[in-house]
Amino acid sequence: MHAEYGGVVPELASRDHIRRALPLTQHVLRAAGRTLQDIDGIAYTQGPGLAGALLVGTSIAESLAFTLDVPTVGVHHLEGHLLAPLLEENPPAFPFVALLVSGGHTQLMRVSGIGDYELLGDTLDDAAGEAFDKTAKLLGLGYPGGPAVSKLAALGKPGRFKLPRPLLNSDDLNFSFSGLKTAVLTLTNQHALTDETKADIAYEFQEAVTEVLTAKCMAALRETGMDNLIVSGGVGANARLRERLTQAAQRRLCKVSYPRLEFCTDNGAMIAFAGAMRMLHAQQDDYAFTVRPRWDLAELKAP
Numbered sequence: 001m002h003a004e005y006g007g008v009v010p011e012l013a014s015r016d017h018i019r020r021a022l023p024l025t026q027h028v029l030r031a032a033g034r035t036l037q038d039i040d041g042i043a044y045t046q047g048p049g050l051a052g053a054l055l056v057g058t059s060i061a062e063s064l065a066f067t068l069d070v071p072t073v074g075v076h077h078l079e080g081h082l083l084a085p086l087l088e089e090n091p092p093a094f095p096f097v098a099l100l101v102s103g104g105h106t107q108l109m110r111v112s113g114i115g116d117y118e119l120l121g122d123t124l125d126d127a128a129g130e131a132f133d134k135t136a137k138l139l140g141l142g143y144p145g146g147p148a149v150s151k152l153a154a155l156g157k158p159g160r161f162k163l164p165r166p167l168l169n170s171d172d173l174n175f176s177f178s179g180l181k182t183a184v185l186t187l188t189n190q191h192a193l194t195d196e197t198k199a200d201i202a203y204e205f206q207e208a209v210t211e212v213l214t215a216k217c218m219a220a221l222r223e224t225g226m227d228n229l230i231v232s233g234g235v236g237a238n239a240r241l242r243e244r245l246t247q248a249a250q251r252r253l254c255k256v257s258y259p260r261l262e263f264c265t266d267n268g269a270m271i272a273f274a275g276a277m278r279m280l281h282a283q284q285d286d287y288a289f290t291v292r293p294r295w296d297l298a299e300l301k302a303p
């Protein structure tokens with residue numbers, strides 16, 4: 001639905017959410033062999049994000065909870081991503097370093113417990129996923145671009161193009177990806193975009209992004225003295241990134257944990273889990289339809 005616009009159209013998204021949310025809820029309950037009466041509480045995404053889409057989820061969650069007389073908890077979308085690796089068997093223990101790489105964020109965090117997050121590094125401009133999406137657009141691939149670029153990169157040749165590694169040797173844990181996109185733009189203007197050339201550009205682009213992400217993760221482990229890294233968010237699904245991080249972590253005798261692929265990109269399970277962790281500590285909202293389109297993760301408190 002959004003592909004023909006090259007990005008998410010807010011109004012189309014919220015209208016689609018209204019159409020889908022309740023049938024999807026019915027479907028999920030049936031698939032899980034549960035009924036509404038089995039629900040002890042409802043967690044929903046309160047922010048950050050598009051206000052219209054957030055309002056759809058919030059109103060459905062609060063109304064359903066009011067009717068069922070169960071508590072609700074509004075969850076921060078990125079807290080969901082941060083805690084997603086804990087959905088797996090043998091989950092990492094606190095504290096750990098988290099790399100959050102999605103369409104809107106590229107952050108390194110120190111995670112000391114539920115709601116106890118410290119920002120170590122951030123992107124100064126575009127997010128890594130955004131860079132994948134913009135590169136995909138320049139190469140004439142569809143949206144979302146990450147999976148498409150990564151598929152094409154597998155066919156590319158090493159060494160034909162050289163793109164910059166922005167901030168690779170900076171003394172901090174920050175990122176910058178907008179220059180990389182400009183460099184890709186220059187390449188696409190200089191060369192006829194044959195399938196082969198597109199694959200070679202995709203290859204080098206993926207190498208550049210994953211090299212920088214890997215180096216900064218290792219620097220974060222070094223600086224914090226921690227030996228546990230978790231990776232979350234849509235770009236965390238990238239196979240080359242996982243390969244590089246796993247190798248680099250092994251050399252440092254550190255452990256890297258990832259959520260399974262479907263829990264890397266946006267999903268409901270991570271929101272339910274974060275909400276459940278907070279409900280265990282008796283956190284509970286009122287039944288107001290409150291959304292927080294802008295919401296800084298560092299503002300969160302332990303439950």
Ligand code: KG4
Nearest residue numbers: 102103104129144145146234235238265266
């Ligand atoms: O976490 P997510 O599903 O949604 C946000 O909260 O942003 O992340 C979506 C982003 C998109 O930019 C998409 O292109 C990127 O994650 N992505 C990937 C891959 N799968 C999704 N990027 C690189 N490689 C992938 N395999």
Ligand code: ZN
Nearest residue numbers: 081102265266
């Ligand atoms: Zn996300």
